[in-house]
Amino acid sequence: MLTACGALYILNGFLIGWVNAYTVLTGITSPADVSPQWCAWPLSLTGWAAVPAIIGAAAGYVITEQIQAHHARELSDVLDELHRLSEPPGPPPPSGSGQ
Template identity: 45%
Template sequence: MEQTRDAFRSLSRLNRPRYWLVTRGPAWLTVFGLLYVVGGVVLGWRAAYEVLVGLQSPGDTNVPAYAYALGLLGWLLVPAIIGGAAGYLVTRQIDRRRTVDAEDLLAQMRRGAGHLADPPQVRE
């Protein structure tokens, strides 16, 4: 019991995306999967997939009300998941290649431009 408690408390050490994936991700994935499975049973697997990714109109299915809900889910959730994953991976690659701190880089650029300090403030 204590090991489970300690493992749960140690999740706060994770960065934001990993923390979200571990704590909130399974619930979202379960709901998403459940809606897709119900859509597969009600609409047919091919129709559920095509409505989810936007290849087929929800109005052209056997149960348009459910298909509209599934289509809305796909329209909102699928791009968010793909965009979030792509953004996270791009940020990781940028951070991995960054060898100079942003403040040091700004100081280098200022020295290269020929001025060492910020311009004086103008008083009105």
């Protein structure tokens, strides 16, 4: 999908100009305002539908990875560690100078 979007952008860059291709892709310029329009309309639709889908998929992947990283420990392990940390400290070590 990224390859198709990139190829469409490159094609439009050569045919309508790089600035126009960017502004059509981002929705700043209507594809009806550039020439030739036959290649600008698919680019505009790609910018409207595919680009948000790609960004959403990437964000979803990153968020899922972060959630999985935080769920890597079992609840019993977490509770055992909390119990261990909440225990009172042991006796102080003996002073060792001996003189």
